[in-house]
Amino acid sequence: MYLDQDFEQLSTERPTTSGRDPEQVLHEVFGYETFRPLQGDIIREVSEGRDALVLMPTGGGKSLCYQVPALVRSGTAIVISPLIALMQDQVAALKELGVKAAFLNSTMDFEQARATEYALMTGELDLLYCAPERLIQPRTIELLHSASIALFAIDEAHCVSQWGHDFRSDYLQLSMLAEAFPGIPRIALTATADERTRKEIAERLSLTKAKHFVSGFDRPNIQYRIAPKTNANKQLLDFIKAEHEGDCGIVYCLSRNKVDATAKTLAQKGYTALPYHAGLPAEQRSHHQERFLREDGVIIVATIAFGMGIDKPDVRFVAHLDLPKSLEAYYQETGRAGRDGKPSTAWMVYGLQDVIKLRQMLEGSQGNDQFKRVERQKLDAMLGLCEVTSCRRQVLLRYFGDELDEPCGNCDTCLNPPETWDGTVAVQKALSCVFRTGQRFGVTYLIDVLRGSENERILQSGHHQVSTYGIGTELSVSEWKSVFRQLVANGYLRADPDGYGALQLTEQCRPLLKGKHTIELRKDPAVKKTSSRASGGRASSPVKDQITDQAGWEALRACRKALANKQGVPPYVIFHDTTLFGMLERKPRTLEELAEVSGVGAAKLEKYGEIFLETIAGLEPA
Ligand code: ADP
Ligand code: ZN
Numbered sequence: 001m002y003l004d005q006d007f008e009q010l011s012t013e014r015p016t017t018s019g020r021d022p023e024q025v026l027h028e029v030f031g032y033e034t035f036r037p038l039q040g041d042i043i044r045e046v047s048e049g050r051d052a053l054v055l056m057p058t059g060g061g062k063s064l065c066y067q068v069p070a071l072v073r074s075g076t077a078i079v080i081s082p083l084i085a086l087m088q089d090q091v092a093a094l095k096e097l098g099v100k101a102a103f104l105n106s107t108m109d110f111e112q113a114r115a116t117e118y119a120l121m122t123g124e125l126d127l128l129y130c131a132p133e134r135l136i137q138p139r140t141i142e143l144l145h146s147a148s149i150a151l152f153a154i155d156e157a158h159c160v161s162q163w164g165h166d167f168r169s170d171y172l173q174l175s176m177l178a179e180a181f182p183g184i185p186r187i188a189l190t191a192t193a194d195e196r197t198r199k200e201i202a203e204r205l206s207l208t209k210a211k212h213f214v215s216g217f218d219r220p221n222i223q224y225r226i227a228p229k230t231n232a233n234k235q236l237l238d239f240i241k242a243e244h245e246g247d248c249g250i251v252y253c254l255s256r257n258k259v260d261a262t263a264k265t266l267a268q269k270g271y272t273a274l275p276y277h278a279g280l281p282a283e284q285r286s287h288h289q290e291r292f293l294r295e296d297g298v299i300i301v302a303t304i305a306f307g308m309g310i311d312k313p314d315v316r317f318v319a320h321l322d323l324p325k326s327l328e329a330y331y332q333e334t335g336r337a338g339r340d341g342k343p344s345t346a347w348m349v350y351g352l353q354d355v356i357k358l359r360q361m362l363e364g365s366q367g368n369d370q371f372k373r374v375e376r377q378k379l380d381a382m383l384g385l386c387e388v389t390s391c392r393r394q395v396l397l398r399y400f401g402d403e404l405d406e407p408c409g410n411c412d413t414c415l416n417p418p419e420t421w422d423g424t425v426a427v428q429k430a431l432s433c434v435f436r437t438g439q440r441f442g443v444t445y446l447i448d449v450l451r452g453s454e455n456e457r458i459l460q461s462g463h464h465q466v467s468t469y470g471i472g473t474e475l476s477v478s479e480w481k482s483v484f485r486q487l488v489a490n491g492y493l494r495a496d497p498d499g500y501g502a503l504q505l506t507e508q509c510r511p512l513l514k515g516k517h518t519i520e521l522r523k524d525p526a527v528k529k530t531s532s533r534a535s536g537g538r539a540s541s542p543v544k545d546q547i548t549d550q551a552g553w554e555a556l557r558a559c560r561k562a563l564a565n566k567q568g569v570p571p572y573v574i575f576h577d578t579t580l581f582g583m584l585e586r587k588p589r590t591l592e593e594l595a596e597v598s599g600v601g602a603a604k605l606e607k608y609g610e611i612f613l614e615t616i617a618g619l620e621p622a
Helices: 002-012 022-030 039-047 062-072 084-096 110-121 138-145 169-180 195-204 232-243 256-268 282-294 327-334 352-363 369-387 392-399 424-436 443-450 456-461 477-489 507-513 550-567 577-586 591-595 602-617
Strands: 052-055 076-080 101-104 127-130 149-154 186-190 211-214 222-228 249-252 273-276 299-302 317-320 344-350 420-422 493-495 503-505 520-522
Touching: 022 039, 022 062, 022 602, 039 052, 039 062, 039 211, 052 062, 052 195, 062 076, 062 149, 062 186, 084 101, 084 127, 084 602, 101 110, 110 138, 138 169, 149 169, 169 195, 186 195, 195 211, 222 392, 232 256, 232 317, 232 344, 256 273, 256 299, 273 282, 282 299, 317 327, 327 369, 327 392, 352 369, 352 477, 352 493, 369 392, 369 477, 424 443, 424 477, 424 503, 424 507, 443 456, 443 477, 477 493, 477 520, 550 577, 550 602, 591 602
Parallel strands: 052 186, 052 211, 076 127, 076 149, 101 127, 149 186, 222 344, 249 299, 249 317, 273 299, 317 344
Antiparallel strands: 420 520, 493 503
8 A cells, every 4th residue: 555655656756857967067068168166056056956046247157057957957947037139049059059948938929839838848848938927927837837847047136126227027926936836946146236136136036045156246357447538439439449440349328319420430430330229110129239149340339228138248348438327237238248258348438427417317307315315326336436546346346245355457547547636726716616606507617717718608797707717727628627527426516407517516515615625636647548458457368369370260250150140040159259269279180179179068069060170170280
């Protein structure tokens, strides 16, 4: 009797592993040598059936943290991802690796969805990507109950946080997975979360027992640079020409008009630059995104609408022509550069008008007082980064609770330490001028008064008779602009929210006006080139620069491109640049030798091994 029951239980019990261990999967399927820091621990945790909460910067290698356990455990891993474009890319990339992956989202028709559901039921899938709104439908939950589930991975987990910038209400309902599927491990992953958000994620997703894995936020291969705006278009063109000719990059602007204008300017100079913003027809947008993903050297000029779900590993620069609203936004947007770990640049120009515009937008917004207070603090932190005279990376990382012991040596303030000067007297003059003219004027006018200009507006309003008229001839217009910018950035002056940028005094400037405080100001650097390459930063030099055999490189890329076109996937889905570089360096002659190159897994070896070996055999001997 008992024996019978035992036997029955045994026969319905499913094995929990596929019989492969994580290292084996890493080598055979992904073709990688070793796990990155934390990856190994996370993968073990989840493979053994426990929950995990993972915080890792963009490009840190989050996907592997659930993709490997998905292949180690038996059953199908369900990956919840809010970004349909990303989902499709990831599934395409996994299929290339010989992994059985599929997705369920709103882009597919009934027939396709049915086929995928059938594959899930019959245990044919290793991974199933699913949009959150789809997952929480009772029908889907029922379906999952009758399938064998290896794990749940909740990507972009910060979407459950109402404080975050990407809140999605359907994410809140994902907490039900804990009750509905007890015993099935869940892993939540995000790149942006301070401690408060992390706690919120754990609570709202019922991940109270999950171990937290927090990897540092540092992206050492990204060089951070912020310069005062003089002539934004020219500065951008000079920057690209000097350092990123032919590279793929993203240029962010605040408004649609500026996106269009900037794309045009770049195109006129011969760059492949494409606009991307919510005002363009959906078709054109996705066409531009496709080209960005698939062609080499495309520059996309975009509002912040672009980038969510862009997984392209070889974006070499991210340029901001307007100031982001917070360090979170700055970090996320700049983080789209250099996912492959190769040297990349986060470049920004900003000026007084940016500060004024953002402050006005904020004060004029609909939010309640608490919301505005939080937003104000965020903007202040962003401005703090812009005006800092010490290492920018240290400031950025500290904001996310990460300490960097030494200055980084790979940001503009480290490479060209800015000079400071005693601005006490100049600041007193500036503040007093604001006061004497009635706190009703913008910066251009104020500078005219300080420098004793005889323009008509001044004469008419009688401001040539105030005591601050003409007392500031020792500084140039641009130097005064720099003074005012720093005063606004540091909160001594604010821009009138309803007016046209009239500057007003704040409480904070009292001690300065009374001469009780001295103030050090940043001397804006004369426009000079900061060459990342020559300066010996920490990062190694880009793949492109290490290539001596240009013809060989081109041949390998042509081979990759032909394969990519045939499959209808972006070239990096076939092989990353780093993998091609590895081939060029090692010149493998056999499949065994080729398998040694990082990024060449079993499936790709079988599919593309021969053709790449042929290409390599046809190259000039080194
Ligand atoms: P994230 O999702 O954290 O932004 P990804 O998962 O897209 O990052 O990984 C970034 C890049 O790093 C990918 O191209 C991936 O193939 C590569 N990568 C991840 N883990 C490893 C590893 N252990 N060895 C080599 N490359 C890796
Ligand atoms: Zn630095």
